[in-house]
Amino acid sequence: MNIKTAFADTGFIEYNLEPIFKPESMVVIGVSQKNYLSPGTTIFLKNLFEMKLGKRTYGINPRGGTLETYKLYKDLRSLPETPDVGVIAIPPKGALDAVKNCINLGIKGMIIISGGFAETGRQGQQIQDNIVKMCEDARIPLIGPNCVGIYHPPYIDTLFLPTEKLVLPEKGNVSIVSQSGGVLLDQFFLSFRERHIGISSAVSIGNKAVVNEVHMLEYFTEDEETQVISFYIEGFKKLEGREFLHRSRRTQKDIVIYQGGKSEVARSAVESHTASLSSNFNISSAAFKQYGIIQPQTEEEVLNYIKTYSELARRRPKANFTEYLQGKVAIVTVSGGHGVVCMDLLNKYYLSPVEFTNKEKQTMKKLINPTIKRIGSFNNPIDLTGAATDADIINILKYLIELEKIDIIMLIVVPYPPAITVQIGRRISLVARHHNKPLVCFVPYIEKYNLIRESLELNHIPVGHTVSETVQMAAAIRDKSRAVLRLSANKIPDDMLAYYESIQEER
């Protein structure tokens, strides 16, 4: 089976999402004068006051009037211009009419924030189906319903929560697509801020009635700001999964998927949350793997994988990924206990410690101070002990970074030993700039040691806050290498595709 016949006619409809992500004007349908916390009101005022749209944000309230001195319009026809995007924040029945009116007016894209559709039962499903039909016929994209919509600063922000209630990430090269608004705002936004991961765009697609993961994959593949495309998925609908796999082959960017609702017991929660079929997890996993899509298993792993890819995309010189298959790791630590914990974790993530020859151990002993020579250990992990100085770490690093048998170097920079200074980060970075060997560091995120962390991250060396995070970063590098190798073979995994397809058809 080749790609063309496999994906010949899935009925997939393409949409132009540009007007939704970079609108020049917007209308919010459902702005309340009385309830200053209502979603429509919040979205209207946020875009009016905080985003680039400014006064080209319009509000609809059937009774007209004003809000914060700005005029509210009674209906779409009275607007001074046809807005690029319509944001709908009213219950399902009214939303159905609003969609019709938006399409008739010539609006280029829509977002339905409100819930009460397919996720609540048959009646909601019917209304949702009617909306889908209208959008498909008119080829107008719609995000939602049952979502928080789009956050793409400085252009648009339809998160219906007051900005000050949120923790927003910095600008960066990661884009996020989430079926859940809550997961987007908490597991992604807050955690990104904590881990210094920057985003380009974020979108919560909710029930993904019209625009789904496939469209977002296409959009972010083209988007120049985006290097890493991350997904929180609760389930694919029929054919979506197949289409997603197919199109994933067109992007060189890193795709990271986190799947919720993997367990049997979570299925009914998925149903009442976003009305998605929670797909058979094991099958998707195998297919994703074949297609070079990375699928971490825990909340923590997702974040560390994304951070690693975000940094790798910017580190120079660029790592040559086709060479790093085995995940052979060299560990340098100044705390033996951290070394022991690290070894357990390497084992968990199927990474393996490089073995050093006696000659290599002897060479290393010549590079360090006499106390360490006496009490340190030169097996792997190399334990420089609390007697380590900056110079000891740097001398060992310079030696290891030239050793071909090492795929990834892991530096466990516990900063407490007396002779380790805050200059250690900059010195490590300077060594790293002359080599393309992947390097990950452990530096606890402590305010007084931010100097170390920042000097490493400025040079795009991923830094973990715990040993566990750091090992996950090494695993992310190994996994990327595997994915790249699979894709560079440029072979359609026929059997996997056929298998996955047959499963999909059963639904």
Next chain:
Amino acid sequence: MNIKTAFADTGFIEYNLEPIFKPESMVVIGVSQKNYLSPGTTIFLKNLFEMKLGKRTYGINPRGGTLETYKLYKDLRSLPETPDVGVIAIPPKGALDAVKNCINLGIKGMIIISGGFAETGRQGQQIQDNIVKMCEDARIPLIGPNCVGIYHPPYIDTLFLPTEKLVLPEKGNVSIVSQSGGVLLDQFFLSFRERHIGISSAVSIGNKAVVNEVHMLEYFTEDEETQVISFYIEGFKKLEGREFLHRSRRTQKDIVIYQGGKSEVARSAVESHTASLSSNFNISSAAFKQYGIIQPQTEEEVLNYIKTYSELARRRPKANFTEYLQGKVAIVTVSGGHGVVCMDLLNKYYLSPVEFTNKEKQTMKKLINPTIKRIGSFNNPIDLTGAATDADIINILKYLIELEKIDIIMLIVVPYPPAITVQIGRRISLVARHHNKPLVCFVPYIEKYNLIRESLELNHIPVGHTVSETVQMAAAIRDKSRAVLRLSANKIPDDMLAYYESIQEER
């Protein structure tokens, strides 16, 4: 087999550790005048300037002289008094003499900070063996060698790292025993501070040549400040494990063990770190379980388990643990995605969601605002959606807390929804004060929401920063209940004991 015959004569020697943990005077052997970062110098000055010991801290330097205007003594005999405790910070050969001299002088306890003993090979092992013999003959306790010693504010602090380089936890009811100084300072101290867990004492026992986990278990069982006794263990030496199990039955306090070096690949790292035999992990696990000792599997779990037990020990009214065997959980969330992620995690930790009857669902629907009635979900997880107010959460909580079929309530308080206020924590606490039902909350640790977290923690309700942490807290409660039940059966698990003993003897 009964306890008496099983543990009749293991050659276990008891020591009085009180003078080490609450010394009134101390001598530091190995204070350098030139190197202000040397371990001995740091320990001398810290206790002189920062701890209760003050001027009753004495320093030894063979050349005499002064340091920071304080006199250094040439030898132990010239000291103005016999100190309670001797801290030895010189290389192995000198340390051997120092131990002899300390014992002859009548010092009541010793700590050897220095490395270079059993962990470095045969020569070091011999010196260590000689030291052990002297201490055992004289019945004088010795901590270490190859450790950071004791931190028991305000009495004593032998961490040889400058205080400002560390992150120290608040005072509390947890005591820590660690084979690794680095793990103590980073995985415990820093993480405790981040998670608001307070400590009573901490001790790094290093090579545990004389004082080992068994002595520490005995000491903290008696210590009134300690409610939770936590261990980082890389391996038990011969008979230690058996003795530990035996004595664990004498304490009503929570015992939490985290074992490093569990994997085959980590064994050699353990050997060169603390020279302990890394015991066969599976066997220890089974034995620990039988004895009601809690053994979390990851760094993250250890912290959440400890935090949970630390709070449970203080919460009033006290939970009745013999009743909560099943781990039946009710989840209340305001974000559906968090609910889905939570269900996956419940599954992972073998917790099960309670099922609500239709009647119960109807009752809950009457307790909440009309929007949620329309778009929310009343299965488990109960999804109140972003439309939730403080009152909705409280009304549902008041209902659930009376339901007998629920073992643990989990409140996922994502604070972003517009109508949730910072008062929610206090309101939850007020409900909890009238019931002994275990309750865990998710509230992201964000500075602007500290009010919520603090109001819960002031009432000793454990709060997790992620859904994963919060689920682990529920698992900790279920595990404690199992442990209590096992112990209250008051039965010696003969088969397990015999099995464990036979394995130990093989070594």
